[in-house]
Amino acid sequence: MKRAKAVVALLMASAMLLGMTGCGSSDGNAVNTGTSAGDSAQADGSDVSGTASSSDLNIMLETPVESLDPQLATDGTSFEVIADYTDGLMQMDADGQAVEAVAERYEVSEDGLTYTFHIREDAVWSNGTPVTAADFVFAWQRAVDPAVASEYAYMLSDIGQIKNAAEIIAGEKDKSELGVTALDDSTLQVELNVPVSYFLSLMYFPTFYPVNEAFFNSCADTFATSPETTLSNGAFLLDAYEPAATTFHLTKNEDYYNADNVKLAGLNYQVIQDSQQALMSYQTGALDTTLVNGEQVDQVKDDPEFKTIGAGYLWYVSPNIAAVPELANLNVRLAFTMAINREAITGDVLKDGSLPTYTAVPMQFAAGPDGSDYSADQSRYSDVCAYDAAKAAEYWNAGLAELGIAELTLDMVVDADDAPQKVAQVLKEQWETTLPGLTVNLVVEPKKQRVEDMQNGNFQLGLTRWGPDYADPMTYLGMWITDNSNNYGLWSNAEYDAIIDECTTGDLCTDAKGRWARLYDAEKLVMDDAVIFPLYTQCNAEMLSSKVTGIEFHPVALNRVYKNAVKTE
Amino acid sequence: MPENRTKVFYFCAVFSIKMNEGDTSVAKYTLKRVITALFTLLAILLVLFILMQLMPGSPFNDEKLNEDQRAALYTKYGLDQPVTVQFIKYVGNMFRGDLGVSYNISKNTPISQLIQTRLPISISIGFYAVLIGAVLGLLLGLIAALKHNTIWDSLATVISVIGVSVPSYVFALALSYNFGFKLGWFPMLFSPNDIFKSSVLPSISLSMFTMASIARFTRSEMLEVLGSDYMLLAESKGISGFALIFRHALRNALIPIITVLAPLIVDLMTGSLVVEKIFAIPGVGSLLVNAIQSNDYNVVISLSFIYSAMYIIIMLVVDILYGIIDPRIRLAGKGGD
């Protein structure tokens, strides 16, 4: 009996093993059919990359696309890809200036309140319908529609100052009352509340890109989630994509009005999150451009293909002035900012070409009326923001004496990403060595939570960054007005608020030079009070194949533009 | 120990009577387990919902977002409603196959669309890893146990120790550097047009831990079984070699091994963040981590739920397997009925 049972058990065990292998093969098949049948996009992708023409540009991305819906997208990666296949009214030239794209010409009224764009005849969507003024009206109304809840709606209201935008977002008016009208198929008229000096440069921002209403409605809820549900009017066509894909492909759009000048056959995107794998792929020739991590710079710094490219972000530390009594003391804040060795952070730790920054507005993104960089002079506030350990200690002792304390322990919230953690460790070390009696504890959090903590005032020191939305210093200086949600330290200064008001909606709107001078006055107030401790203007270290020329890099809105890129064999 | 052997002899009769009691219907038991499993899943779903409420932060937390905008987004996705309402709606939608949309990882994308291509990739890579790990682990463990206290045993121990102490991402990068970059045998990055070949390196790097765990457990269980009285009995009856090891020893060692393997299967098949990150695999592991860090509630809940479902199914299978491998403990519930 025992033997019989044993035999049965053995049979069952072997049956189980067979079952497992059987399971294995059927499982494998299921996977294959799953990918081939369930996902035509990916199958297409494989075909395309399988037969990828050698003049495809192979591009590395760090993060996947979040959304291809121009009104919903908020991140640089998504913007870059949307701009590959969509043209707005204006586009950026190589220097970042706004030049005509879908609009062949435009007129601005004398009071600066009305813009009229004339749309070119030969602009067509990839399904053959022409691009009309109505497409822009539809898209812009979507952007402010509370039901769509676009995160970048403020580009139309606070920044673009388009008539009624703010009221529509607040739900007080219907979206049809937005100050944008299609006078006819090819004429678009925009009304503003106040003159906006940088309005044209907003037109290349993807939130302002057109969407064809009929096509949008035919896609229902799946708009912009696959090649079939996207429509192109730009240099390339999306032909293999799925949401959050790690590889996707665009091919040249032959119907593009400027197709003759597009030299690339297509764009082949590859998301790689590990920088070492990315560099190895680059070395094998699978990528034409890739980001390089700070640690790898030693490996590539002698390579002629190594480049550093401005990314526009300003990294800074925000002290919580309102909630932490010790940080309300100006001497303590000055001690903090003077104790930071910014050169060491960018030169020894980041090594990606980031620029030490001593101003509240970062370098190389906003050019003034005379064409020079707003923050070119980094020594402008050197009496309150520089690296000077002795002076820092002086301020520190004075601050401690005023507060009547000998020791201070503060927490600093930091994003759980690689670069911020590295920078924070160096900051901690620099502060603790230069300022005796100070202890800084690092609180590492995922970015979303860090932002929420800072917006709720639930922090002491915070390491944060801000990227410019448009090429004007106001994208930074607008942050520190009283009650702005990004004025984390809740600093408030009536004089400052008045200057900013004057420059956005007041008399200075039309006086570019006068406005520029007043902006410096505002920045000085921020720096004198050490409202933030600026650290550096971020740059990205990249490898760019010598075969490739003509990629345009910008710190604002669209980081990389490939329209004019050429890849030689 | 002589005392133990006396006990074996003395209670032999009781034992054989007990064995016959085990003939409760497997089908009935399985049905009962499936029904409880459904309730367990519902309970897990509820717990997940509560956990999401406890999660600090909000899915809409860009620096550039103001209060009104955030309120509008909450209304749009129904997050301003009470948890109970959200829960009932979610369960209702789920029965219709609608898992909701992603809030921020891939804005407004239906989650079913998001995972329909990713899950099969994770499952297939995980499956290969389990297969490699289990087969090699069993072999290694058997060799170690049979050649106990020899150089083979030590070698197997060293291999399995390396397997458990070196993280999979280090294996992954080392494999990729040597076999992908230097030798060019396998692709360094996952490519959808050559799933099999580009799954090789990720599967191997994932299988190391499984292999090591299984090897260690097989060894320790086999040693225990080999030292037991019934093996001595079987041996003295003249059974030897292959039959002795596979029919008698391994069968008895399998229960704890399956117990260890089961959760590993679920872990591997639901994707591994680190390996996905390194090989650029569009799997669900990195999706879950991103979702947790960006408070994308729907994605977290859906993926966790899939994980839970797989886990519970595998546990169910394991429980039934216990009975098949060892009739004595079939349907452990008999004591209570």
Add this chain to the structure above:
Amino acid sequence: MSEKNAAAAVNKTASYTPVDADFQWKDNAKELGIDENFASQGFWKDVFVRYFKKASAVIGLVLIVVITIFAIIGPQMNEFSYSTQYLEQKNFAPRIAVLERFGIFDGSENLKTTTGSMKINYYEDKGFPDLYYWFGSDNFGRDIWTRTWSGARVSLIIAVAAALIDMIIGMSYGLISGFFGGKTDMVMQRILEIANGIPRLVIVTLLLLVLEPGMLTIIFALMLTEWVGMSRIARAEMLKLKDQEFVLASRTLGAGSFFIIFKEVLPNIIGPIITQVMFSIPTAIFTEAFLSFVGLGIPVPQCSLGSLISEGFNSFTTHPYQIIPPIVVMALLMLSFNLAADGLREALDPKFKEM
């Protein structure tokens, strides 16, 4: 005893007249309480002797002790601290005073660049001829020797604490669930399924976000998630053993459930339990390392072996020497725990005496 012997005994005593002293209580409560199978033979002494007979077990124990000692004194053995950064002394390759004369550990490394590989020696290039980083320095110019040992300290504390706690909780849970079976088992297993059915990462991340980050939180998080594996092993073992004769015998002799669980069954399954503890130590170290990888591990600049490995990982292709020390210490730690566990298991399990 046979009838005949008994009868003989009766006959023998017949001629004897009992005295009062014969009817005194014999104070033998102590002897009765001793389990003859084990204790009377000096069980723990046996274990001790058996353990030290096995060479590999001794090696394992010695290694654990050595690593523990280094974890305690290692960080104090040179002038560096685990957190002080010398940014101008970053990425220095290992250099050891005597060995450098033989051309190894002389502070030079081969840097593979995209334009070819080159040999560099930062000690010479940057003018620090008297500086010795035994394991090299990391990308903040911190001493890897000091960081490795303080990392080993943190990892040991976290892993051992988590493993012990989950052993106690998981073992009790599994044994009780397995022993009582039936409805109790059903309910307990469903609770366990709910607890374990939710991905570990979700629970751990949530905990780390809600609680103050730090070593205690990590131990707590690991404890909450790791006990399940242990309880499953314990339950499976219990299912295997609970119908065995000695349990029935013990029950027949009137032993209570908890006596059977912890006094009768537990000593018999100590082998698999110890093996599982040994495995939950690397699992704990790994989970912590994974948390470091997603940025939620031990707060910087503190370090653990796991966080050192994930830090070194970023320099894996550039400065491979940075990842080697933590991996080697981790591997040695695992090896020694395994060897010691093996020895202990065999020493604890009397069945192995016969082998």
